[in-house]
Structure formats: structure tokens, C-alpha cells
Amino acid sequence: MFRAHARVPAGCVLEFSYLEPDPPGTDRVDAQTLTNKAALISTPAKQIARLKGHTAEIISLAFSPDRCLLASASSDGTARIWDIASSKPSERSALQKSGDKLHALTFAPNSRTLAVGSGSLNGFVWLYDVSDKAPQEAGTLRGARGAVDALSFSPDGKQVAGAGEDRTLRIWEPARGSTSEARALLLGHTQPVRAVAFSPDGMGAATASRDATIRLWTLSRIRSTERATLSHGGEVNALTYSPDGKTLATASQDGLIRLWDLTAIKPSVRAELKGHVGAVRALVISREADTLVSVGDDLRVRNWSFRTGTQFREWEITGSPATRLAFTPDGRYMAKGTSDGTVELFRVAEKR
Numbered sequence: 001m002f003r004a005h006a007r008v009p010a011g012c013v014l015e016f017s018y019l020e021p022d023p024p025g026t027d028r029v030d031a032q033t034l035t036n037k038a039a040l041i042s043t044p045a046k047q048i049a050r051l052k053g054h055t056a057e058i059i060s061l062a063f064s065p066d067r068c069l070l071a072s073a074s075s076d077g078t079a080r081i082w083d084i085a086s087s088k089p090s091e092r093s094a095l096q097k098s099g100d101k102l103h104a105l106t107f108a109p110n111s112r113t114l115a116v117g118s119g120s121l122n123g124f125v126w127l128y129d130v131s132d133k134a135p136q137e138a139g140t141l142r143g144a145r146g147a148v149d150a151l152s153f154s155p156d157g158k159q160v161a162g163a164g165e166d167r168t169l170r171i172w173e174p175a176r177g178s179t180s181e182a183r184a185l186l187l188g189h190t191q192p193v194r195a196v197a198f199s200p201d202g203m204g205a206a207t208a209s210r211d212a213t214i215r216l217w218t219l220s221r222i223r224s225t226e227r228a229t230l231s232h233g234g235e236v237n238a239l240t241y242s243p244d245g246k247t248l249a250t251a252s253q254d255g256l257i258r259l260w261d262l263t264a265i266k267p268s269v270r271a272e273l274k275g276h277v278g279a280v281r282a283l284v285i286s287r288e289a290d291t292l293v294s295v296g297d298d299l300r301v302r303n304w305s306f307r308t309g310t311q312f313r314e315w316e317i318t319g320s321p322a323t324r325l326a327f328t329p330d331g332r333y334m335a336k337g338t339s340d341g342t343v344e345l346f347r348v349a350e351k352r
Helices: 031-035
Strands: 042-044 046-051 058-063 069-074 078-083 090-096 102-107 113-118 125-129 136-142 148-153 160-164 169-172 179-181 184-186 193-198 204-209 213-218 225-231 236-241 247-252 257-261 268-273 280-285 291-296 300-305 311-316 324-327 333-337 343-347
Touching: 058 102, 058 324, 058 333, 069 102, 069 113, 069 333, 069 343, 078 102, 102 148, 102 160, 113 148, 113 160, 125 160, 148 204, 160 193, 169 204, 193 236, 204 236, 213 236, 213 247, 236 280, 247 280, 247 291, 257 291, 280 324, 291 324
Parallel strands: 042 311, 136 179, 148 193
Antiparallel strands: 046 343, 058 069, 069 078, 078 090, 102 113, 113 125, 125 136, 148 160, 160 169, 169 184, 193 204, 204 213, 213 225, 236 247, 247 257, 257 268, 280 291, 291 300, 300 311, 324 333, 333 343
16 A cells, blocks of 8 residues: 555744845734724735746646645646745655656655656556655556646655646545555546545535536445535635534635535535635635635735634735635645746735
8 A cells, every 4th residue: 555644744944034124114914904894905925935947837736745845747747746834945855757747745744755647649647756866656547538737645754636627536545656446436526626625524525526516426346436526616626624524614716715514414504704706716625624814816816814704914925826726724825826937925924
């Protein structure tokens, strides 16, 4: 059995000394401001690094859970792994498959394994051991038909979920160093799938699609089935579970974020969060389950109270339009990919 569930390394600190310090008071907002909706302000986010190496549009980004590494994939045909834990972030290694494009990226919970989805018709998913600077291939997952645009590891690191252009969800249990076929194939979406996530207990999964639906799946070694179909107002771009698995947050092309109560037999919307102008591209819920962080095409990072659904903070991302956006698991840092292949890192939280 492929092992990817070792203890997570200590987190890395994403503060880099070679950029200009923040002006006095930039990060400070008093309690009254944070609790007064009318006084909501937009604070410029602090850019802390600019990473260059790709030569074309960024199409995928993923932070390692320990925040030490960032992976990026580009239409130049390469994926790059960046060391963002050092005092001066730099490229750690590059991945390339002859004749293949590289699309979806995701790290295992232990931050030592990276899954890379093919952007070609073969639908492969490659696993890499990224413990050392020179990544080592650790297995291949087969079965998908077309580009793999969404990947997720189960919380214990033993399973990989993949979805994309073929409109299916596949679940693999990788065996180290070998080629693995999917143990489960789940059908239902009528358009390509854009996002996938395991539930925190690993017994379920959710997929988001261009068909304007989210599908909830019950996973079992005996038989995996669809639990429910949830409708959205537009194409669904992103989703994430709350740490306790009782709520699913979803974001769509029309700028709407929905919080779904999963505790009932038939899941229902418990809150709708409105504020973004244009598509919402990325979401994360804090480990304490008190804050939801979102970002979209409007390049505004919005902090919402997870309990009440009200927005209490906004960060402005500067520079050129984004082709891809991603958060660290704690929502305090964000990566932005651009059309020229540059990856920019921002702090979108107050300094601690």
C-alpha cells in the first residue's frame, strides 16, 4: 500500500525579509472596525514574493499543508515546486512529461507526496515523492479519459480522488511504485468537473461541476454511491468542507458562495454570502471554523464569519489579472498565477 499519512512536519513561516516592510499601521484594524459592517475597509494585501520560471499562463496552484512548498503548473508544459520556507523563496525542482500537459495539483496530508494530473487525453495521475529536492516518481494512477482538472487526497493519505473532462469521479488506492486502476468510478455530472474534496472523515466526497451542480458521494469499499445533488446559480468553481464535516462551502461563476447544512438527510442552504463581483475561484475555512476566506476574479480576498455569514474584512490584491488562485490551508496566505507565468504570494491576514 502507498503510504502518505506520516506525521505532518512543523509549519513553515511565510515571511520574507528581502521585500520592503509594511508601512506602519498597515495590518492593524481595531475591534470596532472588524465588527462594524458600515466601517468595512479594503486593505492592500502585502505581496511577499514573486516567483519566476514558467514561460506561459499558470493553470494550477497548490500549497503543501505544512506551508513549506508551493506547486504550480503552467501551459508551458511544466510543473514547478517552489521552496517558500527559506528567507528567499526559490525554485526547488521542475517536473515535465514528454508529450503531456500537466494540470491539477494536490499535496498529500504529510506534504511529502505530490499528485499531478495530466492535461492530455490519457488521463494519467502521477505521484511524486517530494521529500528531497529531486522528486522521485512514486506511482501512476490510470483510468480517466481526458484532462484531470481536480485532485484530492483523503485525510489519511491512503486514497486519491480525481475528476475532470470526462465528467466522472474516480477513487484510487495507490500502491507505491506501481500503476493503479481506480477502485471506484462514479457517474452523474453532465459537464466537466472543476473541484473535488474528501470529507474530513474520509467516508464521503464532494464534486463541483460546470453543470451548475455539486454532487455528494458516499464512499465504501463495497459500493460507493451518490448521496445528493445540490444546485447552484451558475457553474461551480470551488468547494471546501468545514473541519467537522457538517457544512460544505461552495462558490460559483456568478459570485455567490453558499453554505450547505449536511447534517440533514436532504442537505439545504443555511447561508448565502454575497459580495464578490464576478466568479469566485478559491475558498478555505479556518481550522477553528470561525472564518471563511474567499477570493475571485475581482481580486478581493474577503473574510466572512463562518457562524453568521457576514463579511468583516477585505484585502485588495494588486497587479495583473489572475489565471489561478489558491490559499494556504489556514487562509493566511494566497498565491496568484498570471498569464505570463509569474506566481505572486500575498499575506492576506494580520501579522501575528
